[in-house]
Amino acid sequence: MKKVKIIAGISWAIFCLILILILFPGLNSFSGSVSKLPFMKLNPRYTGGEIANQVIQERCTLDIRKPVFNGFLKERTSGFVQLDWHGTIPEMIKDSIDYDHDGNMDFCILVDRKNSKTVLDPISKKVKGVVISTPTSYGWAVRIGLLK
Amino acid sequence: MxxxxxxxxxxxxxxxxxxxxxxxxxxxxxxxxxxxxxxxxxxxxxxxxxxxxxxxxxxxxxxxxxxxxxxxxxxxxxxxxxxxxxxxxxxxxVRKSMSFSQADILECKIPFCHLVIPMMILPAAFTKSIIFPGSIISGFANISSMVVLWLVATLVLGRGFCSWGCFYGGWDDGFSRIRKRPVIKKISELWKWMPFAVLLMVVLSAALTMMPTYCSWICPFKAVTEFERVTSVESATKAGIFLSLFGGLVVALPVMTKKRTQCSFLCPLGAINSLSNKITPFTVKIDKDACNECFKCVGVCPLYALTTDDIKAGKVSLFCSKCGKCVDACSRNAIHYGIRGIPSGTxxxxxxxxxxxxxxxxxxxxxxxxxxxxxxxxxxxxx
Structure with a gap:
């Protein structure tokens, strides 16, 4: 039994040595495999959610993303909707948004890019306020707080 | 003897x-x-x-x-x-600043570090998603490669990761070596269980808030890496916590105790790595026949992993990070690196x-x- 334990211990240690030897040369391949695991995708709270609607304007495009209410075990009562403008964005952005596609406008938004000022005019009672309004590498992004 | x-x-x-x-x-x-x-x-x-x-x-x-x-x-x-x-x-x-902006978070450009891993587990299991604004596979310090590196290192080294792989541990290790003798000689050993409490707290709070709470609110190493741009009372409070914990647990206490206090009392990943010490092939063993119970090893252990009772029992605790300080301190070679299954002393x-x-x-x-x-x-x- 003692010998078996020694052999098992040494074999485990040698296996670990091999694992370390192949870890760095195989890192890209291992990481690629791990990235394909079903849970290896970013939560919509971080990505902003999938693009639900794309509004192509004169020189820029507005992406309206799906509202995000993700919670741990169940959906939350409050969340946000993310809007992304990209392309050649005007100094003053003014848009009316129907985020839930019910045919009625839910809010109007005015972004003064020069002064970094964002004014929200809620129409729907579900619209709470501006959570984030920031310049990005692709243009401008706004997150509007929502109630479910 | x-x-x-x-x-x-x-x-x-x-x-x-x-x-x-x-x-x-x-x-x-x-x-x-x-x-x-x-x-x-x-x-x-x-x-x-x-x-x-x-x-x-x-x-x-x-x-x-x-x-x-x-x-x-x-x-x-x-x-x-x-x-x-x-x-x-x-x-x-890239940013002309050590702080990251809201845009960096929105565009998921934050480098991932292994300390996030404990907080990822529950949300990954229940929501099948990662609660971190980083990149899954591309770019510097992406989530997949950091997970692979940590997983393999933990499997192979156990808590040895904390002394051989963690790129933060060197900070308090360094400060713990500045003084020749400690100013504070006795700290209750109960504190070494604190990382398990922190682990439980951050795992639950991260699941409930869907946010890596340790990184957002506690991590002392934000002081020497990157942190949220101070634009509000909340972000200023966070920056204050990061700097205080860094000053206290990574600089002042290690200097005064000659111990790695951040790793011993706070790090939630250290708690997980301690548990992985149970499966790793490499251990630190005590050769009871060679030991004269001088307890030098107990005094030098930077992670409170050795007690006089451990020495008498001939076993190191699960907190051991295999740094080798005790092994170097033992003039009789009674405490030594070993492999699971091989009897101590051989x-x-x-x-x-x-x-x-x-x-x-x-x-x-x-x-x-x-x-x-x-x-x-x-x-x-x-x-």
């Missing part, structure tokens, strides 16, 4: 030490140069050569002197400093050689990129 027991040293002759260094020399050469050293940019070539010589000289001295911790610590501390330098240098070049040299090769190779390759980058930066500053 036989107090006249002959000490079996771990020292090797010059030639034998060179022979043991040869595999490390060849493997690190292949990794650092890709097999083709390039000196077309002298600064890059010199930085690479310096890093290459540094790791191999340190490894040689581990064999030649028979001491582990002092040479491990040199590379470990340089790793911590160079990683912070690399991160800060990149951020200043095959000491074989176990040490195998453990050193595996753990040092991991640290040497993992750290090489940031060390080369730092040396390159320093050379550019000088010339």
């Amino acid at each position: 036989d107090n006249t027991l002959k000490v079996a040293g771990m020292r090797k002759s010059f030639g034998k030490s060179l022979l043991f260094t040869l595999p490390m020399f060849l493997i690190t050469f292949m990794f650092m140069t890709g097999g083709k050293p390039n000196f077309s940019d002298p600064a890059s070539g010199l930085a690479m050569l310096t890093a290459f010589l540094l790791v191999n000289v340190l490894y040689f001295f581990m064999h030649y002197t028979g001491k582990t911790d002092r040479y491990r610590a040199v590379l470990f501390i340089i790793f911590a400093l160079s990683l912070s330098y690399t991160l800060i240098h990149n951020m200043l070049e 095959m000491k040299n074989f176990s040490r050689n195998l453990f050193l090769f595996v753990s040092f190779l991991f640290m040497a390759i993992f750290s090489s990129g940031s060390i080369i980058n730092t040396f390159h930066g320093l050379l550019k500053l000088i010339f």
Whole structure:
């Protein structure tokens, strides 16, 4: 039994040595495999959610993303909707948004890019306020707080 | 107890030490140069050569002197400093600031670090998603590669990751070596269970808020890497917590206690790594026949992993990070690196050689990129 334990211990240690030897040369391949695991995708709270609607304007495009209410075990009562403008964005952005596609406008938004000022005019009672309004590498992004 | 027991040293002759260094020399050469050293940019070539010589000289001295911790610590501390330098240098070049903006979060551009891993587990299991604004596969410090590196290192080294792989541990390890004698000599051993409490708290709070709470609110190493831009009372409070914890747990307490207090009392990943000590093949063993119970090892352990009771029982606790400080302190070689299954007191040299090769190779390759980058930066500053 003692010998078996020694052999098992040494074999485990040698296996670990091999694992370390192949870890760095195989890192890209291992990481690629791990990235394909079903849970290896970013939560919509971080990505902003999938693009639900794309509004192509004169020189820029507005992406309206799906509202995000993700919670741990169940959906939350409050969340946000993310809007992304990209392309050649005007100094003053003014848009009316129907985020839930019910045919009625839910809010109007005015972004003064020069002064970094964002004014929200809620129409729907579900619209709470501006959570984030920031310049990005692709243009401008706004997150509007929502109630479910 | 036989107090006249002959000490079996771990020292090797010059030639034998060179022979043991040869595999490390060849493997690190292949990794650092890709097999083709390039000196077309002298600064890059010199930085690479310096890093290459540094790791191999340190490894040689581990064999030649028979001491582990002092040479491990040199590379470990340089790793911590160079990683912070690399991160800060990149951020200043790209963002002109150490802080990240809301846009960086929205665009998921935050580098991932292994301390997030405990907080990912529950949301990944229940929502099948990762609660971190980083990149899954592309770019610097992406989530997939950091998870793979940590998983393998933890499987192989257990809590040894905290002394051979963690690029933050070198900070409090470094500060714990500044004074010759501790100012604070006694801290209740109960505190060493604190990381488990922190782990429980951050795992639950991260699941409930869907946010990596440790990174957002507690992590002391935000002070030397990157943090949220201070634009509100909330972000100012966070910055205050980061700086206070860094000043207290990473600088002041390690200096006063000569212990790695952040790693011992706060780090939630350290708690998980402690549990993984149960499966790793490499351990620290106590040869009761050789031990004269001088308890020098208990005094020098930087992680409160050894108690007099542990020594009497002939077992190290699960908190051991295999740093080698106790092994170096023992003049009788009674506490030594071992392999699971091999009885304590036997095959000491074989176990040490195998453990050193595996753990040092991991640290040497993992750290090489940031060390080369730092040396390159320093050379550019000088010339």
